[in-house]
Amino acid sequence: MLQIKVFCAVCAFRSARRKAFGFVERFVRLKRYAIGIAMAAAVGAAAYWYISRPAPVTVVKPKRGDAAEIVYASGVVEPRIWAKVTPTVRERIVEQCNCEGERVEKDHVLARLDDTEARATRGELQARLSLAQEEYRRKLALSARNTASVQEVDRARTEVAQLEALVAAQQARLANYVLRAPSAGQVLRQDGEIGEVAELGTVLFWVGEPKPLIVTAEVNEEDIPRVEVGQRALLRSDAFPGRELEAVVDIITPKGDPVTKTYRVRFRLPDDTPLRIGMSTDVNVIVRQSPDTLILPSGAISGKRVAVVEGGDVRLREIETGIRGTGGVEVLSGLEETAQVISPFPAELAEGTRVTIAGGSGN
Structure with a gap:
């Protein structure tokens, strides 16, 4: 009887232990489920926040300024009256004047060849x-x-x-064999030395008047129809950084160069210009000008559309544009001066998308 009671007690203990272990396992399992559900909820909340959060954008406001339509060309400063003196025979130089910078009369002997x-x-x-x-x-x-x-x-x-x-x-x-001055003027430049062989076509002397000066430039054939005599031009030269110089369209050569597809245009310089003979310049011919107009950066416009921020949402606007330049685009209508325009144009954002302005209001 004693053995039977001991056996029953052991069985009862084992049964109680199994029940306890089962309870613990269920508790652990429920805890894991709860943690998993909480993590899934957190991930979902984060994904929802990421998807629905306002997209950050940068904005600009139209600015007032002068818009100009220009034609660009590069040119060289030259005298209006001048001539090159070149030998027509290939021979050694035996005599040469030392007259660079001096005035000479017509037919003055500049050099003699052997x-x-x-x-x-x-x-x-x-x-x-x-x-x-x-x-x-x-x-x-x-x-x-x-x-x-x-x-x-x-x-x-x-x-x-x-x-x-x-x-x-x-x-x-x-x-x-005698090189003479073709006209009265100043010897603007002198090359070659006694003893050297003067090659055919080599310029040994430049003779002309130091004033007035012009800029001779080559304008592309697609731009030449917009260039007219009397138009104002702005010049930039590396010799005078940050300084804008002016010229006026003076002569347009009637015949263009079919090889380079350019037309030669001469610009008249004022008498007090600081430019010197031989300097290179960038020429910007002002074809059309609009003073005190609204201007937007080119990157803020896609075709004729702009995106503005209104009440935290993206709104697309159709605008009418005018002069397009490197510094911006003229806005003729369709946009207020106080508008907050997204720049660059957000091609990936649809109408009504919530946005937030990054880095201020774009003033």
């Missing part, structure tokens, strides 16, 4: 001419005594005429 060989050729031709003339006189004398035919006299006269022409041509060639 004409030794050319003079020798002229001497040979003159000697042949003397012999031909003597032979012609002798034939005339013989013809007078009827001992020379008319044909012989004619041949002698023809040879004399030919040699006279050759001597005259050689004398004219000798003039090419």
